[in-house]
Amino acid sequence: MWQVGIIGAGGIGSAVARRLVPLGAEVRMANSRGPASLADKAAAIGIVPVTVEAAATARDFVLIAIPQHAVAALPPGLFAQTPADTIVLDANNHYPIRDGEIAAIEAGMPDSVWVAERIGRPVLKMFNTIHAATIVDGGHPKGTPGRICVPIAGDDMAAKRKAIDLAEALGFDGLDAGPLAESWRQQPGTAGYCRNLDLPAMRDALAASQSDLVATYRAEALAKARAMTAEALARSRA
Ligand SMILES: NC(=O)c1ccc[n+]([C@@H]2O[C@H](COP(=O)([O-])OP(=O)(O)OC[C@H]3O[C@@H](n4cnc5c(N)ncnc54)[C@H](OP(=O)(O)O)[C@@H]3O)[C@@H](O)[C@H]2O)c1
Secondary structure: OOEEEEEOOOHHHHHHHHHHHHHOOEEEEEOOOOHHHHHHHHHHHOOEEOOHHHHOOOOOEEEEOOOHHHHHHOOOOOOOOOOOOOEEEEOOOOOHHHHOOOHHHHOOOOHHHHHHHHHOOOOEEOOOOOOHHHHHHOOOOOOOOOOEEEEEEOOOHHHHHHHHHHHHHHOOEEEEOOOHHHHHHHOOOOOOOOOOOEHHHHHHHHHHOOHHHHHHHHHHHHHHHHHHHHHHHHHHHO
Protein backbone atom coordinates (compact mmCIF):
# COMPACT_ATOMS: atom_id res chain seq x y z
CA MET A 1 0.00 0.00 0.00
CA TRP A 2 0.98 3.60 -0.41
CA GLN A 3 3.23 5.59 1.82
CA VAL A 4 1.99 9.16 1.67
CA GLY A 5 3.43 12.33 3.18
CA ILE A 6 0.98 15.14 3.84
CA ILE A 7 2.30 18.63 4.54
CA GLY A 8 -0.58 20.43 6.20
CA ALA A 9 -2.90 18.97 8.83
CA GLY A 10 -5.89 21.21 8.21
CA GLY A 11 -9.11 20.61 6.31
CA ILE A 12 -7.80 19.11 3.11
CA GLY A 13 -4.78 17.24 4.52
CA SER A 14 -6.89 15.65 7.25
CA ALA A 15 -9.68 14.71 4.84
CA VAL A 16 -7.29 12.86 2.52
CA ALA A 17 -5.64 11.19 5.53
CA ARG A 18 -9.01 10.13 6.92
CA ARG A 19 -9.76 8.29 3.70
CA LEU A 20 -6.29 6.84 3.11
CA VAL A 21 -5.58 5.32 6.52
CA PRO A 22 -8.53 2.86 6.44
CA LEU A 23 -7.26 1.71 3.03
CA GLY A 24 -4.02 0.62 4.71
CA ALA A 25 -1.86 3.54 3.60
CA GLU A 26 0.90 4.79 5.86
CA VAL A 27 0.20 8.50 6.17
CA ARG A 28 2.98 10.68 7.51
CA MET A 29 1.55 14.04 8.41
CA ALA A 30 3.30 17.33 9.24
CA ASN A 31 2.10 20.78 10.20
CA SER A 32 3.75 24.08 11.15
CA ARG A 33 3.90 23.36 14.91
CA GLY A 34 5.73 20.05 14.89
CA PRO A 35 4.83 16.37 15.42
CA ALA A 36 3.93 16.67 19.12
CA SER A 37 0.99 18.92 18.20
CA LEU A 38 -0.42 16.11 16.04
CA ALA A 39 -0.83 13.55 18.85
CA ASP A 40 -4.62 13.91 18.97
CA LYS A 41 -4.86 13.52 15.21
CA ALA A 42 -2.64 10.43 15.36
CA ALA A 43 -5.00 8.89 17.90
CA ALA A 44 -8.15 9.90 16.03
CA ILE A 45 -7.17 9.21 12.42
CA GLY A 46 -4.13 6.96 12.65
CA ILE A 47 -1.65 9.23 10.92
CA VAL A 48 2.03 9.13 11.82
CA PRO A 49 3.06 12.58 13.07
CA VAL A 50 6.35 13.69 11.51
CA THR A 51 8.38 16.76 10.65
CA VAL A 52 7.87 18.42 7.25
CA GLU A 53 11.25 16.98 6.22
CA ALA A 54 10.04 13.43 6.94
CA ALA A 55 6.71 14.04 5.17
CA ALA A 56 8.59 15.26 2.11
CA THR A 57 10.50 11.98 1.80
CA ALA A 58 7.45 9.69 1.63
CA ARG A 59 7.79 6.96 -0.97
CA ASP A 60 4.69 7.26 -3.14
CA PHE A 61 2.99 10.65 -2.81
CA VAL A 62 3.62 13.91 -1.01
CA LEU A 63 0.55 16.14 -0.76
CA ILE A 64 1.08 19.84 -0.18
CA ALA A 65 -2.03 21.10 1.60
CA ILE A 66 -1.09 24.37 3.28
CA PRO A 67 -2.21 27.91 2.44
CA GLN A 68 -0.58 29.05 -0.81
CA HIS A 69 1.44 31.81 0.87
CA ALA A 70 2.91 29.27 3.34
CA VAL A 71 4.61 27.42 0.46
CA ALA A 72 7.13 30.25 0.44
CA ALA A 73 7.86 29.53 4.12
CA LEU A 74 8.72 25.85 3.62
CA PRO A 75 12.37 25.08 4.39
CA PRO A 76 14.66 25.77 1.40
CA GLY A 77 15.64 22.54 -0.37
CA LEU A 78 12.82 20.63 1.36
CA PHE A 79 12.29 18.39 -1.67
CA ALA A 80 15.98 17.72 -2.38
CA GLN A 81 15.78 14.37 -0.55
CA THR A 82 12.38 13.40 -1.96
CA PRO A 83 12.76 10.13 -3.91
CA ALA A 84 12.77 10.65 -7.69
CA ASP A 85 9.67 8.51 -8.16
CA THR A 86 7.61 10.19 -5.46
CA ILE A 87 4.72 12.15 -6.91
CA VAL A 88 4.19 15.59 -5.41
CA LEU A 89 0.56 16.71 -5.36
CA ASP A 90 -0.48 20.32 -4.91
CA ALA A 91 -3.95 20.96 -3.49
CA ASN A 92 -3.48 24.68 -3.12
CA ASN A 93 -5.60 27.56 -4.30
CA HIS A 94 -4.45 31.15 -4.25
CA TYR A 95 -6.84 33.45 -2.42
CA PRO A 96 -5.31 36.94 -2.17
CA ILE A 97 -7.48 37.76 0.87
CA ARG A 98 -5.70 34.94 2.73
CA ASP A 99 -2.37 34.70 0.90
CA GLY A 100 -1.69 38.36 0.10
CA GLU A 101 -0.71 39.44 -3.40
CA ILE A 102 1.69 37.09 -5.17
CA ALA A 103 3.03 39.15 -8.07
CA ALA A 104 3.75 36.29 -10.48
CA ILE A 105 0.27 34.81 -9.99
CA GLU A 106 -1.38 38.21 -10.23
CA ALA A 107 0.51 38.56 -13.55
CA GLY A 108 -1.02 35.31 -14.83
CA MET A 109 1.17 32.42 -13.66
CA PRO A 110 -1.02 29.43 -12.73
CA ASP A 111 -1.09 28.81 -8.95
CA SER A 112 0.55 25.39 -9.20
CA VAL A 113 3.26 26.51 -11.63
CA TRP A 114 4.22 29.00 -8.92
CA VAL A 115 4.26 26.20 -6.31
CA ALA A 116 6.43 23.98 -8.54
CA GLU A 117 8.87 26.84 -9.06
CA ARG A 118 9.01 27.65 -5.35
CA ILE A 119 9.71 24.07 -4.30
CA GLY A 120 11.97 23.26 -7.27
CA ARG A 121 10.04 20.12 -8.15
CA PRO A 122 7.28 19.23 -10.62
CA VAL A 123 3.82 18.88 -9.11
CA LEU A 124 0.43 17.56 -10.14
CA LYS A 125 -2.47 19.84 -9.30
CA MET A 126 -5.01 17.64 -7.53
CA PHE A 127 -7.68 17.93 -4.81
CA ASN A 128 -7.96 21.70 -5.23
CA THR A 129 -11.46 21.50 -6.75
CA ILE A 130 -13.15 19.45 -4.05
CA HIS A 131 -14.21 20.44 -0.54
CA ALA A 132 -12.55 18.61 2.34
CA ALA A 133 -15.93 17.37 3.60
CA THR A 134 -16.69 15.92 0.17
CA ILE A 135 -13.42 13.99 0.18
CA VAL A 136 -14.51 12.47 3.49
CA ASP A 137 -18.06 11.50 2.56
CA GLY A 138 -18.54 12.06 -1.19
CA GLY A 139 -16.73 9.03 -2.58
CA HIS A 140 -18.65 6.28 -4.41
CA PRO A 141 -17.83 3.00 -6.13
CA LYS A 142 -16.76 3.17 -9.77
CA GLY A 143 -19.73 3.29 -12.12
CA THR A 144 -22.04 5.10 -9.66
CA PRO A 145 -24.05 7.65 -11.70
CA GLY A 146 -22.87 11.19 -10.98
CA ARG A 147 -19.66 10.01 -9.32
CA ILE A 148 -17.60 13.12 -8.52
CA CYS A 149 -14.59 13.82 -10.71
CA VAL A 150 -11.19 15.02 -9.50
CA PRO A 151 -9.20 16.72 -12.28
CA ILE A 152 -5.43 16.26 -12.22
CA ALA A 153 -3.17 18.61 -14.17
CA GLY A 154 0.52 18.03 -14.72
CA ASP A 155 3.22 17.14 -17.19
CA ASP A 156 4.17 13.58 -16.17
CA MET A 157 1.74 11.12 -17.77
CA ALA A 158 2.87 8.14 -15.68
CA ALA A 159 2.49 10.18 -12.49
CA LYS A 160 -0.99 11.26 -13.58
CA ARG A 161 -2.01 7.65 -14.11
CA LYS A 162 -0.93 6.84 -10.52
CA ALA A 163 -2.76 9.91 -9.24
CA ILE A 164 -5.90 8.76 -11.09
CA ASP A 165 -5.53 5.41 -9.24
CA LEU A 166 -5.34 7.38 -5.99
CA ALA A 167 -8.54 9.29 -6.82
CA GLU A 168 -10.17 6.00 -7.73
CA ALA A 169 -9.20 4.42 -4.39
CA LEU A 170 -10.85 7.32 -2.58
CA GLY A 171 -14.08 6.89 -4.57
CA PHE A 172 -13.69 9.55 -7.26
CA ASP A 173 -13.17 9.54 -11.03
CA GLY A 174 -9.71 10.98 -11.74
CA LEU A 175 -9.38 12.92 -14.98
CA ASP A 176 -6.25 13.95 -16.84
CA ALA A 177 -6.78 17.71 -17.01
CA GLY A 178 -3.83 18.49 -19.26
CA PRO A 179 -0.44 20.05 -18.59
CA LEU A 180 0.40 22.12 -15.52
CA ALA A 181 0.62 25.23 -17.69
CA GLU A 182 -3.13 24.83 -18.27
CA SER A 183 -4.00 24.15 -14.65
CA TRP A 184 -5.68 27.58 -14.54
CA ARG A 185 -8.62 25.64 -16.03
CA GLN A 186 -9.34 24.22 -12.56
CA GLN A 187 -8.49 27.24 -10.42
CA PRO A 188 -10.93 29.05 -8.09
CA GLY A 189 -14.15 30.20 -9.71
CA THR A 190 -13.87 28.13 -12.89
CA ALA A 191 -16.89 26.10 -13.98
CA GLY A 192 -15.47 22.89 -12.50
CA TYR A 193 -14.35 24.38 -9.19
CA CYS A 194 -16.00 22.87 -6.10
CA ARG A 195 -19.18 21.96 -7.97
CA ASN A 196 -18.96 18.19 -7.57
CA LEU A 197 -19.24 17.57 -11.30
CA ASP A 198 -19.07 14.10 -12.77
CA LEU A 199 -16.41 13.23 -15.33
CA PRO A 200 -18.16 14.28 -18.56
CA ALA A 201 -19.32 17.55 -16.99
CA MET A 202 -15.83 18.21 -15.59
CA ARG A 203 -14.28 17.60 -19.00
CA ASP A 204 -16.68 20.14 -20.53
CA ALA A 205 -16.03 22.62 -17.71
CA LEU A 206 -12.25 22.43 -18.16
CA ALA A 207 -12.62 22.92 -21.91
CA ALA A 208 -14.92 25.91 -21.40
CA SER A 209 -12.50 27.79 -19.09
CA GLN A 210 -10.96 30.85 -20.70
CA SER A 211 -7.42 31.97 -19.88
CA ASP A 212 -8.28 35.68 -20.15
CA LEU A 213 -10.92 35.28 -17.45
CA VAL A 214 -8.73 33.69 -14.74
CA ALA A 215 -8.72 36.87 -12.60
CA THR A 216 -12.50 37.26 -13.03
CA TYR A 217 -13.09 33.64 -12.00
CA ARG A 218 -10.96 34.14 -8.88
CA ALA A 219 -12.78 37.36 -7.98
CA GLU A 220 -16.11 35.55 -8.30
CA ALA A 221 -14.88 32.68 -6.10
CA LEU A 222 -13.75 35.20 -3.51
CA ALA A 223 -17.11 36.99 -3.56
CA LYS A 224 -18.87 33.64 -3.15
CA ALA A 225 -16.61 32.66 -0.24
CA ARG A 226 -17.28 36.02 1.43
CA ALA A 227 -21.03 35.63 1.00
CA MET A 228 -20.92 32.12 2.47
CA THR A 229 -18.89 33.35 5.46
CA ALA A 230 -21.33 36.22 6.05
CA GLU A 231 -24.28 33.83 5.77
CA ALA A 232 -22.72 31.39 8.26
CA LEU A 233 -22.02 34.26 10.66
CA ALA A 234 -25.60 35.49 10.37
CA ARG A 235 -26.90 31.96 11.01
CA SER A 236 -24.71 31.58 14.09
CA ARG A 237 -26.06 34.88 15.48
CA ALA A 238 -29.72 34.08 14.72
N1 LIG B 1 -10.39 23.02 3.00
C1 LIG B 1 -10.85 22.70 1.78
O1 LIG B 1 -12.01 22.24 1.62
C2 LIG B 1 -9.94 22.85 0.57
C3 LIG B 1 -10.35 22.25 -0.63
C4 LIG B 1 -9.52 22.33 -1.75
C5 LIG B 1 -8.32 23.02 -1.67
N2 LIG B 1 -7.98 23.64 -0.49
C6 LIG B 1 -6.69 24.38 -0.48
O2 LIG B 1 -5.76 23.56 0.25
C7 LIG B 1 -4.85 24.41 0.96
C8 LIG B 1 -4.96 24.07 2.44
O3 LIG B 1 -6.27 24.38 2.87
P1 LIG B 1 -6.87 23.87 4.25
O4 LIG B 1 -8.29 24.30 4.26
O5 LIG B 1 -6.55 22.44 4.47
O6 LIG B 1 -6.03 24.76 5.27
P2 LIG B 1 -6.14 24.86 6.85
O7 LIG B 1 -7.31 24.07 7.33
O8 LIG B 1 -6.04 26.30 7.19
O9 LIG B 1 -4.81 24.10 7.35
C9 LIG B 1 -3.56 24.56 6.99
C10 LIG B 1 -2.51 23.60 7.50
O10 LIG B 1 -1.26 24.01 6.96
C11 LIG B 1 -0.29 23.94 8.00
N3 LIG B 1 0.81 24.85 7.69
C12 LIG B 1 0.78 26.19 7.50
N4 LIG B 1 2.01 26.64 7.25
C13 LIG B 1 2.83 25.58 7.25
C14 LIG B 1 4.23 25.39 7.07
N5 LIG B 1 5.04 26.42 6.78
N6 LIG B 1 4.74 24.15 7.21
C15 LIG B 1 3.94 23.08 7.49
N7 LIG B 1 2.60 23.20 7.65
C16 LIG B 1 2.06 24.42 7.55
C17 LIG B 1 -1.04 24.35 9.24
O11 LIG B 1 -0.29 23.95 10.35
P3 LIG B 1 -0.82 24.10 11.86
O12 LIG B 1 -1.81 22.99 12.05
O13 LIG B 1 0.42 23.94 12.68
O14 LIG B 1 -1.44 25.47 11.96
C18 LIG B 1 -2.36 23.60 9.03
O15 LIG B 1 -2.24 22.27 9.48
C19 LIG B 1 -5.26 25.85 0.65
O16 LIG B 1 -4.51 26.36 -0.41
C20 LIG B 1 -6.73 25.70 0.24
O17 LIG B 1 -7.16 26.76 -0.59
C21 LIG B 1 -8.74 23.55 0.61
